[in-house]
Amino acid sequence: MDTAFAERRRRDLIVACVLAAIAAVVPLFVKDVYVQNMMVLTLMWGALSQSWNILSGYCGQISLGHAMYFGIGAYTTALLFTKFGVLPWFGMLGGGIISAVIAMALGYPCFRLRGHYFVIATIVIAEIMLLLFHNWDWAGAAMGIDIPVRGDSWLKFQFTRSKLPYFYFALVLACVAWFVTWWLEDSKWGYWWRAVKDNPDAAESLGVVVFNSKMGAAAVSAFLVAVGGSFYGQFVSYIDPESVMGFQFSLLMALPAVLGGIGTLWGPLLGAVILIPITELTRSFIGGSGRGVDLIVYGGLIIAISLARPQGLVGLFSLKRKEAAR
Amino acid sequence: MTAETIIQSLASGLLMGLLYGLIAVGLALIFGLMDVVNFAHGEFLMIAMYATFFLFAFFAIDPLLSAPLVAAALFVFGAVVYLLIVRFAVRAKANAGMVQIFSTFGLAIVMRGLAQYFFTPDYRSVTHSWLGGKTVSVAGIFLPVPQLVGALVAIAAFGALYLFINRTDFGRALEATREDAGAVALVGIDKNKVFALGWGLGAALVGLSGAVMAIFFYIYPDVGASFALIAYVTVALGGFGSVFGAFAGGIIVGLVEATTALLLPPSLKAVGIYAVYLLVVFVRPRGLFGSM
Numbered sequence: 001m002d003t004a005f006a007e008r009r010r011r012d013l014i015v016a017c018v019l020a021a022i023a024a025v026v027p028l029f030v031k032d033v034y035v036q037n038m039m040v041l042t043l044m045w046g047a048l049s050q051s052w053n054i055l056s057g058y059c060g061q062i063s064l065g066h067a068m069y070f071g072i073g074a075y076t077t078a079l080l081f082t083k084f085g086v087l088p089w090f091g092m093l094g095g096g097i098i099s100a101v102i103a104m105a106l107g108y109p110c111f112r113l114r115g116h117y118f119v120i121a122t123i124v125i126a127e128i129m130l131l132l133f134h135n136w137d138w139a140g141a142a143m144g145i146d147i148p149v150r151g152d153s154w155l156k157f158q159f160t161r162s163k164l165p166y167f168y169f170a171l172v173l174a175c176v177a178w179f180v181t182w183w184l185e186d187s188k189w190g191y192w193w194r195a196v197k198d199n200p201d202a203a204e205s206l207g208v209v210v211f212n213s214k215m216g217a218a219a220v221s222a223f224l225v226a227v228g229g230s231f232y233g234q235f236v237s238y239i240d241p242e243s244v245m246g247f248q249f250s251l252l253m254a255l256p257a258v259l260g261g262i263g264t265l266w267g268p269l270l271g272a273v274i275l276i277p278i279t280e281l282t283r284s285f286i287g288g289s290g291r292g293v294d295l296i297v298y299g300g301l302i303i304a305i306s307l308a309r310p311q312g313l314v315g316l317f318s319l320k321r322k323e324a325a326r
Numbered sequence: 327m328t329a330e331t332i333i334q335s336l337a338s339g340l341l342m343g344l345l346y347g348l349i350a351v352g353l354a355l356i357f358g359l360m361d362v363v364n365f366a367h368g369e370f371l372m373i374a375m376y377a378t379f380f381l382f383a384f385f386a387i388d389p390l391l392s393a394p395l396v397a398a399a400l401f402v403f404g405a406v407v408y409l410l411i412v413r414f415a416v417r418a419k420a421n422a423g424m425v426q427i428f429s430t431f432g433l434a435i436v437m438r439g440l441a442q443y444f445f446t447p448d449y450r451s452v453t454h455s456w457l458g459g460k461t462v463s464v465a466g467i468f469l470p471v472p473q474l475v476g477a478l479v480a481i482a483a484f485g486a487l488y489l490f491i492n493r494t495d496f497g498r499a500l501e502a503t504r505e506d507a508g509a510v511a512l513v514g515i516d517k518n519k520v521f522a523l524g525w526g527l528g529a530a531l532v533g534l535s536g537a538v539m540a541i542f543f544y545i546y547p548d549v550g551a552s553f554a555l556i557a558y559v560t561v562a563l564g565g566f567g568s569v570f571g572a573f574a575g576g577i578i579v580g581l582v583e584a585t586t587a588l589l590l591p592p593s594l595k596a597v598g599i600y601a602v603y604l605l606v607v608f609v610r611p612r613g614l615f616g617s618m
Contacts, residue, residue, distance in 0.1 A: 062423065062424065062427075064427075109604075109608045112608070112611055113607055113611050114611065115423070116357075116363055116562065116566055117562055117566070117607050117611060117612070117613070119427075120558050120559065120562045120603070121603075121604060121607060123555065123558070124555075124559060124600040124603055124604060125600075125604070127555065127596070127600060128597055128600050128601070131593065131594055131596060131597050132594075132597075134593060135591060135593055135594055251431065254424075254428075255428070258421070258424050258428055262421055262424055291442055291443045291446070292438065292439035292440070292441070292442030292443045292547070293439065293443060294439070295435050295436065295438055295439025295442065296435075296436050296439035296440060296443065297439075298435060298439075299432045299433065299434070299435030299436035299437075299438075299439060300432065300436055301432070302428055302429075302431065302432030302435065303411060303428075303429050303432035303433060303436070304432075306415070306424070306425045306428040306429045306432065307411070307414045307415060307418075307425065307429055310418035310419070310420045310421050310422070310424075310425045311419075311420035311421065312420075312421075
């Protein structure tokens with residue numbers, strides 16, 4: 001490892017700690033509930049996109065079915081809580097583990113597929129899961145699950161009086177997702193992933209190593225996304241198949257990373273900070289008409305950004321980094 | 327379940343499958359030509375259906391007559407989309423795959439938004455068309471006339487496409503470009519022009535499907551989404567880029583859907599299609615007729 005890279009990693013870590021500290025004090029000054037809500041969502045989507053980025057950005061296996069893991073996290077937590085009274089913390093962990101196991105089980109056949117065949121397989125699998133939940137009576141079928149309020153505590157992970165606890169959890173989630181990415185970037189997996197992404201054929205000749213590193217990326221990515229889904233379920237306190245597993249969630253997870261810079265450490269967070277407030281503002285200020293103007297603005301934005309800056313916005317903020325990476 | 331119901335649903339599955347094939351073939355054509363998946367394909371279908379509806383509602387032109395008009399309009403639309411968006415997406419040096427996915431997907435979102443804005447989210451349908459609501463009986467099996475005509479249109483379109491690709495100069499340019507886009511430039515073929523015409527042709531085919539489907543399907547801004555996923559599966563099942571694969575894939579998808587509907591609740595009928603896709607690509611990662 002050369003010194004420039006080590007230096008960069010140390011600087012990334014310091015910058016992240018400073019940003020996290022700043023983020024932690026912001027809600028003490030910003031009391032507006034609408035803005036706080038937006039901050040929670042921004043951090044959550046940042047974390048989700050960061051997790052998606054591990055498999056799709058670093059490892060190059062583009063998944064448009066991650067909504068499935070998001071939904072499994074939300075459903076596991078909600079079902080364990082409403083049916084058996086199990087605390088959401090365990091639901092979160094359970095959902096994460098179930099998702100990681102499913103990701104690996106599906107990875108086994110799917111990682112043999114290349115390009116669009118892989119992308120379509122991820123969409124189709126998520127769609128099958130969505131349809132199954134739609135028809136699964138015990139899990140509320142299409143009606144979904146209303147998560148009852150049982151108090152206001154960290155233990156039960158329910159907060160009715162303030163958005164702040166949700167904000168801090170989302171902040172921790174974003175920090176964890178970032179730190180895991182940072183850590184993996186310089187692990188042997190990180191190098192394998194880049195090899196798999198840059199030159200699949202050469203990596204293929206390394207055989208089992210490639211396969212195992214893809215499985216690892218899938219498991220970590222799915223686990224973190226499921227924790228995010230579990231959080232989201234508690235945050236909105238009502239879930240149904242469409243609202244946690246719909247195809248749009250898979251896209252929402254990919255978009256910040258694509259906008260910020262796919263396969264980069266800071267891309268997903270940067271993308272989320274820009275994109276989520278825009279999404280929320282267009283929705284609340286011009287979406288109210290129900291006539292689709294917000295869709296037009298949002299879609300237009302996606303086209304413009306993806307055409308104008310295919311490598312993502314991250315490069316704009318540090319020209320030095322590009323030199324260091326060479 | 328009697329043998330009669332089984333044959334009956336397989337027959338309707340076959341008719342629907344030919345239409346799925348027709349929807350998918352434009353997608354396959356564009357993919358084969360330039361390795362791009364059009365994620366707004368479903369929305370192309372949606373505007374074709376709206377165009378058919380409005381030609382009927384305002385000018386009383388029957389969908390059967392407006393089909394060529396709609397196909398021609400979609401041809402222009404497809405070429406314009408290529409020139410305004412896709413041309414730049416394929417030039418991207420970084421993340422080309424994601425740029426193609428997201429620029430065409432962004433287009434899909436815009437088109438859905440525009441449809442909601444101008445046409446409202448209401449469900450519309452073409453009522454009292456020449457073919458609407460009629461059925462014929464063949465050897466004891468009842469077939470809805472709109473679907474039957476749709477299937478015949480699909481077969482005719484496949485035939486025309488086959489002749490077009492194999493017998494015309496443009497078709498040959500298309501074939502040459504899909505084989506080696508770099509080499510055709512050397513013999514003086516403008517790659518951009520071929521791509522634009524390819525997009526036009528792909529869109530015209532989906533326009534034709536939309537006009538036929540408007541006879542028997544509700545029309546609303548999100549109608550494309552469900553057919554788009556089936557179209558991607560159809561194309562991938564047949565093997566990306568293979569026009570014949572899309573035709574065969576469509577028939578398989580239609581039959582599988584009809585069979586699933588017999589065995590599972592109707593809300594799960596798409597599961598059969600998706601499961602068959604997964605089975606096929608797990609065994610043959612390049613689809614049924616895709617080259618390795």
